[in-house]
Amino acid sequence: QKEVEQDPGPLSVPEGAIVSLNCTYSNSAFQYFMWYRQYSRKGPELLMYTYSSGNKEDGRFTAQVDKSSKYISLFIRDSQPSDSATYLCAMSEGRDDKIIFGKGTRLHILP
Amino acid sequence: DAGITQSPRHKVTETGTPVTLRCHQTENHRYMYWYRQDPGHGLRLIHYSYGVKDTDKGEVSDGYSVSRSKTEDFLLTLESATSSQTSVYFCAISPGTARHGYTFGSGTRLTVV
Numbered sequence: 001q002k003e004v005e006q007d008p009g010p011l012s013v014p015e016g017a018i019v020s021l022n023c024t025y026s027n028s029a030f031q032y033f034m035w036y037r038q039y040s041r042k043g044p045e046l047l048m049y050t051y052s053s054g055n056k057e058d059g060r061f062t063a064q065v066d067k068s069s070k071y072i073s074l075f076i077r078d079s080q081p082s083d084s085a086t087y088l089c090a091m092s093e094g095r096d097d098k099i100i101f102g103k104g105t106r107l108h109i110l111p
Numbered sequence: 112d113a114g115i116t117q118s119p120r121h122k123v124t125e126t127g128t129p130v131t132l133r134c135h136q137t138e139n140h141r142y143m144y145w146y147r148q149d150p151g152h153g154l155r156l157i158h159y160s161y162g163v164k165d166t167d168k169g170e171v172s173d174g175y176s177v178s179r180s181k182t183e184d185f186l187l188t189l190e191s192a193t194s195s196q197t198s199v200y201f202c203a204i205s206p207g208t209a210r211h212g213y214t215f216g217s218g219t220r221l222t223v224v
Contacts, residue, residue, distance in 0.1 A: 032209070032210045034211075034212045041220075042218070043201055043215035043216050043217045043218050044154075044201070046211075046214070049211055049212055088153070092210060094208065096209065097142050097161070098209060099209045099212065101153060101154045102153065103153030104153055
């Protein structure tokens with residue numbers, strides 16, 4: 001079992017829809033959870049990070065962590081064509097500088 | 112990308128030639144990383160550095176070497192380039208705890224022909 005699993009997609013949704021992106025993980029020691037957005041031919045950029053379980057909201061984006069299920073989600077409300085990108089989840093135990101990345105989900109928002 | 116610059120942005124080279132990619136940061140971060148990104152494989156760690164002259168291998172280090180003689184510069188060298196090393200290479204930096212993630216450069220697109 002890989003440490004972090006993420007559906008590669010592509011996921012296509014109409015503009016204005018709510019998008020749900022997810023990752024599962026196997027290491028119960030992970031405590032810090034991140035989402036990166038990567039536009040085509042660009043480097044990944046940090047979108048959100050959360051600590052432990054719970055929700056964190058930033059504008060149209062909500063990150064959710066369920067440590068009991070080892071499951072994290074990123075929700076995008078009122079999706080826009082500019083949200084079309086690859087989204088990578090990432091996580092860390094926080095004891096050292098090691099981050100484990102998911103392989104990313106390609107998202108297409110259809111105008 | 113603020114504080115981190117990769118050069119060159121694009122490079123085409125021939126099989127068997129040595130190639131050096133450069134990562135330069137202005138954030139004074141302790142940790143620097145080299146990743147490659149390929150379809151179906153995601154980001155894979157090649158080498159990383161936790162200080163000047165302190166480096167270690169990642170999961171796909173064969174055929175690559177690194178050097179860090181100054182805090183701000185981290186060089187990745189392909190000793191003898193092969194077609195399997197055609198990829199997009201990303202440098203990343205971190206202050207040292209990873210709790211808030213890494214900052215990535217814009218990438219170098221390398222083609223080995």
